[in-house]
Amino acid sequence: MPANHETYWENINWSQCFKQVRRLQVRIVKAWKAEKYNKAKSLQWILTKSFSAKALAVKRVTENTGGTTPGVDKLIWNT
Numbered sequence: 001m002p003a004n005h006e007t008y009w010e011n012i013n014w015s016q017c018f019k020q021v022r023r024l025q026v027r028i029v030k031a032w033k034a035e036k037y038n039k040a041k042s043l044q045w046i047l048t049k050s051f052s053a054k055a056l057a058v059k060r061v062t063e064n065t066g067g068t069t070p071g072v073d074k075l076i077w078n079t
Helices: 014-033 037-049 051-063
Strands: none
Touching: 014 037, 014 051, 037 051
């Protein structure tokens, strides 16, 4: 998703995000098993920079039971 477009949480296609992240994870495992470590490293970089992975990480953190616990900055994000 382009960085200049405003993204609303409700409009994210979660099933597509799951598919994209899973596909990259599978490719990383295959590259690692084939001992193509540079390829695995580049795929890991792509995964960590992808919008889908970041959105799923935020979703996982905010929906767990610790989502209402303040962090080191003593703030709770509700939105």
